[in-house]
Amino acid sequence: xxxxxxxxxxxxxxxxxxxxxxxxxxxxxxxxxxxxxxxxxxxxxxxxxxxxxxxxxxxxxxxxxxxxxxxxxxxxxxxxxxxxxxxxxxxxxxxxxxxxxxxxxxxxxxxxxxxxxxxxxxxxxxxxxxxxxxxxxxxxxxxxxxxxxxxxxxxxxxxxxxxxxxxxxxxxxxxxxxxxxxxxxxxxxxxxxxxxxxxxxxxxxxxxxxxxxxxxxxxxxxxxxxxxxxxxxxxxxxxxxxxxxxxxxxxxxxxxxxxxxxxxxxxxxxxxxxxxxxxxxxxxxxxxxxxxxxxxxxxxxxxxxxxxxxxxxxxxxxxxxxxxxxxxxxxxxxxxxxxxxxxxxxxxxxxxxxxxxxxxxxxxxxxxxxxxxxxxxxxxxxxxxxxxxxxxxxxxxxxxxxxxxxxxxxxxxxxxxxxxxxxxxxxxxxxxxxxxxxxxxxxxxxxxxxxxxxxxxxxxxx
Amino acid sequence: xxxxxxxxxxxxxxxxxxxxxxxxxxxxxxxxxxxxxxxxxxxxxxxxxxxxxxxxxxxxxxxxxxxxxxxxxxxxxxxxxxxxxxxxxxxxxxxxxxxxxxxxxxxxxxxxxxxxxxxxxxxxxxxxxxxxxxxxxxxxxxxxxxxxxxxxxxxxxxxxxxxxxxxxxxxxxxxxxxxxxxxxxxxxxxxxxxxxxxxxxxxxxxxxxxxxxxxxxxxxxxxxxxxxxxxxxxxxxxxxxxxxxxxxxxxxxxxxxxxxxxxxxxxxxxxxxxxxxxxxxxxxxxxxxxxxxxxxxxxxxxxxxxxxxxxxxxxxxxxxxxxxxxxxxxxxxxxxxxxxxxxxxxxxxxxxxxxxxxxxxxxxxxxxxxxxxxxxxxxxxxxxxxxxxxxxxxxxxxxxxxxxxxxxxxxxxxxxxxxxxxxxxxxxxxxxxxxxxxxxxxxxxxxxxxxxxxxxxxxxxxxxxx
Numbered sequence: 001x002x003x004x005x006x007x008x009x010x011x012x013x014x015x016x017x018x019x020x021x022x023x024x025x026x027x028x029x030x031x032x033x034x035x036x037x038x039x040x041x042x043x044x045x046x047x048x049x050x051x052x053x054x055x056x057x058x059x060x061x062x063x064x065x066x067x068x069x070x071x072x073x074x075x076x077x078x079x080x081x082x083x084x085x086x087x088x089x090x091x092x093x094x095x096x097x098x099x100x101x102x103x104x105x106x107x108x109x110x111x112x113x114x115x116x117x118x119x120x121x122x123x124x125x126x127x128x129x130x131x132x133x134x135x136x137x138x139x140x141x142x143x144x145x146x147x148x149x150x151x152x153x154x155x156x157x158x159x160x161x162x163x164x165x166x167x168x169x170x171x172x173x174x175x176x177x178x179x180x181x182x183x184x185x186x187x188x189x190x191x192x193x194x195x196x197x198x199x200x201x202x203x204x205x206x207x208x209x210x211x212x213x214x215x216x217x218x219x220x221x222x223x224x225x226x227x228x229x230x231x232x233x234x235x236x237x238x239x240x241x242x243x244x245x246x247x248x249x250x251x252x253x254x255x256x257x258x259x260x261x262x263x264x265x266x267x268x269x270x271x272x273x274x275x276x277x278x279x280x281x282x283x284x285x286x287x288x289x290x291x292x293x294x295x296x297x298x299x300x301x302x303x304x305x306x307x308x309x310x311x312x313x314x315x316x317x318x319x320x321x322x323x324x325x326x327x328x329x330x331x332x333x334x335x336x337x338x339x340x341x342x343x344x345x346x347x348x349x350x351x352x353x354x355x356x357x358x359x360x361x362x363x364x365x366x367x368x369x370x371x372x373x374x375x376x377x378x379x380x381x382x383x384x385x386x387x388x389x390x391x392x393x394x395x396x397x398x399x400x401x402x403x404x405x406x407x408x409x410x411x412x413x414x415x416x417x418x419x420x421x422x423x424x425x426x427x428x429x430x431x432x433x434x435x436x437x438x439x440x441x442x443x444x445x446x447x448x449x450x451x452x453x454x455x456x457x458x459x460x461x462x
Numbered sequence: 463x464x465x466x467x468x469x470x471x472x473x474x475x476x477x478x479x480x481x482x483x484x485x486x487x488x489x490x491x492x493x494x495x496x497x498x499x500x501x502x503x504x505x506x507x508x509x510x511x512x513x514x515x516x517x518x519x520x521x522x523x524x525x526x527x528x529x530x531x532x533x534x535x536x537x538x539x540x541x542x543x544x545x546x547x548x549x550x551x552x553x554x555x556x557x558x559x560x561x562x563x564x565x566x567x568x569x570x571x572x573x574x575x576x577x578x579x580x581x582x583x584x585x586x587x588x589x590x591x592x593x594x595x596x597x598x599x600x601x602x603x604x605x606x607x608x609x610x611x612x613x614x615x616x617x618x619x620x621x622x623x624x625x626x627x628x629x630x631x632x633x634x635x636x637x638x639x640x641x642x643x644x645x646x647x648x649x650x651x652x653x654x655x656x657x658x659x660x661x662x663x664x665x666x667x668x669x670x671x672x673x674x675x676x677x678x679x680x681x682x683x684x685x686x687x688x689x690x691x692x693x694x695x696x697x698x699x700x701x702x703x704x705x706x707x708x709x710x711x712x713x714x715x716x717x718x719x720x721x722x723x724x725x726x727x728x729x730x731x732x733x734x735x736x737x738x739x740x741x742x743x744x745x746x747x748x749x750x751x752x753x754x755x756x757x758x759x760x761x762x763x764x765x766x767x768x769x770x771x772x773x774x775x776x777x778x779x780x781x782x783x784x785x786x787x788x789x790x791x792x793x794x795x796x797x798x799x800x801x802x803x804x805x806x807x808x809x810x811x812x813x814x815x816x817x818x819x820x821x822x823x824x825x826x827x828x829x830x831x832x833x834x835x836x837x838x839x840x841x842x843x844x845x846x847x848x849x850x851x852x853x854x855x856x857x858x859x860x861x862x863x864x865x866x867x868x869x870x871x872x873x874x875x876x877x878x879x880x881x882x883x884x885x886x887x888x889x890x891x892x893x894x895x896x897x898x899x900x901x902x903x904x905x906x907x908x909x910x911x912x913x914x915x916x917x918x919x920x921x922x923x924x925x926x927x928x
Binding site: 043057058060061063064092095096100102103104106107110111114115117118121122130131132134135136138139141142143251253254255256258259261264265267268269271272274275276362363365366367368369406426428442444 | 511515518519521522525526527564767768827828829830831832845846848849850852853860876880883884885886887888890891892894897898901904905906907908910911913914916917920921923924
């Protein structure tokens with residue numbers, strides 16, 4: 001059984017007050033910015049202990065009555081403030097009957113407890129917006145339709161007759177022993193949409209919790225929620241917290257008041273297709289592209305002689321199957337790229353990178369977007385031609401290096417091509433300068449089962 | 463509540479010190495060597511309360527949905543438990559029942575009425591039936607030897623110190639009031655337990671030793687027991703403080719492995735005899751894996767959700783070896799590498815000292831996950847570590863896709879990896895595939911929102927591109 005995590009919170013958050021109240025609130029909650037109106041209650045957890053003279057007895061079966069009462073009174077108290085509190089969707093019975101719901105509820109609750117324990121070390125951090133459960137609450141929101149989450153934990157100490165008798169002896173001697181039964185409750189309010197911990201409330205009562213759990217639950221929750229703002233009523237947050245809390249923008253969540261899933265997917269596909277499509281390339285023209293060029297596709301056995309023997313398409317002429325309206329045809333008077341010598345000790349192309357290569361490739365791939373240079377070549381996909389593998393053609397007037405899936409660099413001369421044996425699926429292509437460790441372009445390539453994927457590297461049009 | 467004036471606080475501090483000394487004197491008396499009682503034990507009135515609480519606790523766990531009522535894991539634990547439990551308990555109030563709890567931490571415990579609970583996290587850790595049998599036999603010995611009841615009786619005898627301390631504290635710090643009393647009960651209980659720890663540890667060792675005999679009787683191979691302790695001692699996260707032995711009711715796992723290994727060497731003739739009698743001693747690997755498959759999946763997920771990627775990684779690597787054709791375990795391995803982020807996979811020795819663990823625990827308790835991530839990404843070598851871990855994650859995800867091209871977790875994981883690398887377009891493609899492959903996934907809104915954000919970033923990038 002997961003331990004109650006709030007005991008340290010009780011110790012650290014409860015100020016020496018006669019009356020309990022809201023402990024801390026996020027300014028957005030105070031000011032009614034993005035304040036949830038539909039709340040979900042997870043099953044409250046209560047612990048009742050009878051403190052006897054020589055030991056403490058946990059009252060286990062009695063907790064059920066108190067937990068049921070807490071749920072009922074929380075609903076009443078919230079509705080009195082104008083909010084809706086759903087106590088059924090994630091009740092103990094509902095969770096026991098639905099394993100998937102139990103899993104998402106457990107994830108949200110565990111993150112909430114973890115966050116609350118940290119908040120116990122920095123209560124003012126709640127107002128500064130420091131604590132959040134991130135996305136952990138969204139699946140629960142999706143399953144129940146709630147915007148906010150209420151977590152309730154209570155602890156009751158019952159003073160035994162023996163202890164009271166002792167107090168009658170010791171208290172007159174100014175040696176004080178506990179004399180009254182007390183119940184304390186801690187409530188934590190989270191925004192499920194962005195995970196923000198919005199408020200922590202505490203309440204206490206001194207009623208007979210075993211005999212009158214309903215009444216004790218009513219009193220302790222009225223005490224706890226008494227400081228919460230009514231629905232729709234915004235109050236001015238303290239300036240220091242308003243300035244310290246980072247601004248929240250709670251956007252509508254897709255499929256939970258926001259766009260539908262299909263709309264989101266369609267929007268992405270549109271942007272992605274635009275970014276990946278070749279400039280001014282006509283899709284119909286690509287589909288009608290003639291058969292592969294007469295030049296023999298490079299094979300591993302041919303690579304060794306490529307540097308010296310590659311007299312294929314000169315750098316200034318487009319390949320024979322290129323659409324005639326390709327705007328990025330290399331200019332006819334472009335100078336031929338200087339030859340680059342391949343390592344004569346490696347007659348066969350290496351697929352596995354050397355250690356230094358691997359490091360360079362890794363570093364280039366891992367560079368954050370803001371540090372990457374502007375692409376100098378555009379990676380263009382031509383489509384499937386009926387064989388297996390991946391062919392990379394260099395349509396630019398320069399020699400480049402390419403690495404596929406973090407493999408060894410392979411030189412591709414201007415107008416030349418290299419082929420990689422690949423399995424169907426996604427692959428990562430990195431193109432770099434032939435001499436310097438500098439990225440020129442990158443792309444994700446998908447090779448289908450039994451089909452050849454052709455990638456062409458074209459200069460970026462000016 | 464009264465204001466606290468400095469002189470009253472000084473007086474309070476002095477009284478507190480006096481109270482602590484009183485307690486120390488009360489509990490410092492040496493306790494006699496403890497043994498369990500393995501025959502009938504009549505109950506005293508206070509003992510009966512313990513049994514009532516056991517039943518209530520069981521009901522509480524079931525009410526809170528913590529007990530796995532059905533399934534292969536529950537059946538396995540029941541079957542093995544009934545094999546190693548004593549066939550005829552000495553007392554009527556003892557009835558052996560076995561259940562599985564939904565909890566990722568490797569643990570098992572016994573209540574005095576014979577209810578024995580095994581956490582799913584323990585099932586995910588173990589390798590075969592014989593190891594499970596050694597745990598259940600150990601817990602059965604606690605019940606058979608009436609350890610809880612005897613332990614409680616000794617606690618009550620020592621609790622005179624508890625009384626003195628509570629009264630003195632009440633006198634020392636009236637300003638603290640009720641809250642202090644509540645906390646004090648908890649704290650003082652711990653202190654009292656500490657005084658009788660020697661008693662608890664001896665009973666734990668006794669249970670280990672008697673469990674070996676029970677395993678032989680039941681036909682299980684007790685030579686799996688030391689390995690069980692080795693597994694229980696694994697701590698990839700380095701979170702278990704190296705316990706000062708007097709603070710732990712369980713001897714250190716490494717000590718338990720060592721002394722059971724020695725014992726098994728001494729018992730070699732008995733083991734050989736049992737092997738002959740039973741026609742071989744059961745280890746039971748073949749059915750075990752199938753029964754704990756779901757527990758293994760859930761345990762890794764719980765560790766990932768709790769931001770414990772090293773434990774998730776350690777478990778996942780074992781799971782992939784055990785179930786090489788199941789793509790979900792490979793996807794979880796990818797998740798573990800991804801959630802590892804810029805952390806090292808294996809903690810170096812200097813971070814496993816008691817002081818370092820305490821410091822780490824303090825930092826975990828006072829910083830949020832987001833703050834921890836930011837801090838570790840600023841450490842030296844973080845970028846390289848992150849790149850390496852993401853590469854390993856990517857590799858594991860692709861291996862999962864080779865087994866199942868539409869494995870949802872792998873698709874999702876690849877999307878997250880690419881997003882972490884800043885490759886929004888690739889990230890979006892993978893996430894879109896995930897959404898199509900798993901339209902009913904509970905985290906659909908999370909992924910859709912992520913995809914929305916990616917789309918917006920791509921739009922901005924496209925608009926700003928030359």
